[in-house]
Amino acid sequence: QVQLVESGGGLVQAGGSLRLSCAASGRTFSSYVMGWFRQAPGKEREFVSAISWSGRRTSYAESVKGRFTISRDNAKKMVYLQMNSLKPEDTAVYYCAADADTAVVASAIGSYDYWGQGTQVTVSS
Numbered sequence: 452q453v454q455l456v457e458s459g460g461g462l463v464q465a466g467g468s469l470r471l472s473c474a475a476s477g478r479t480f481s482s483y484v485m486g487w488f489r490q491a492p493g494k495e496r497e498f499v500s501a502i503s504w505s506g507r508r509t510s511y512a513e514s515v516k517g518r519f520t521i522s523r524d525n526a527k528k529m530v531y532l533q534m535n536s537l538k539p540e541d542t543a544v545y546y547c548a549a550d551a552d553t554a555v556v557a558s559a560i561g562s563y564d565y566w567g568q569g570t571q572v573t574v575s576s
Contacts, residue, residue, distance in 0.1 A: 453477040453549045453565040460545060460570030463537055469572060471532040473547030481525040484550040486563055487532045489543035489572075496546070498558040500532060510556045515541075537574045544569040 459471040471487070486501035500521040501510045509521055520533040530547060548563035557563070 453480060453483060455547045455549060455565055455567035457545065457547045457567045457570040460572045462573045462575065465537060465539055465574055465576050467537050467574070468533070468535045469537065471534065471545055471547075471570060471572070473530040473532075473567060475528040475530070475547075475549065477528075480528045480549075482551070482553060483565075484553055484556055485521075485523055485530040486548045486550060486557070487521060487530075488546045488548060488560065488563075489541075490546070490569075491540075491543040494543075496560055498560070499545070501550075501556045501558060502530065503556050504553050508556050510558060512558070534572070537572075539574045539576045542572060542574050544571050 454476045456474045487499040488496050489499050490496040502521045506523050518536045523530045546569045547567040549565040550563045
């Protein structure tokens with residue numbers, strides 16, 4: 452069982468940066484693939500990025516490649532999403548998620564077993 456709590460969201464101007472954090476509890480955190488997803492108003496939840504248990508493999512949505520960076524610290528049970536060059540279309544609630552299947556760094560929502568409550572990111576133009 453893993454509990455996830457996101458933080459770091461807020462209001463930022465276009466071109467600015469934010470760093471999201473996800474704090475996890477549970478003894479097996481280091482064995483999970485961790486992902487970030489987002490959901491904008493009126494839209495479906497979508498994949499943003501994911502990272503393997505070791506941190507060696509990462510995956511990004513095309514829309515954020517080159518701007519966002521995912522990382523993790525297994526000792527601290529933390530996952531981060533550094534977001535640079537933010538755009539108004541990045542406005543959404545951002546969710547942290549954990550996937551117990553470590554064979555694949557998955558992008559499918561259904562692959563993830565545990566979810567946080569989300570943190571709001573608003574990018575003004």
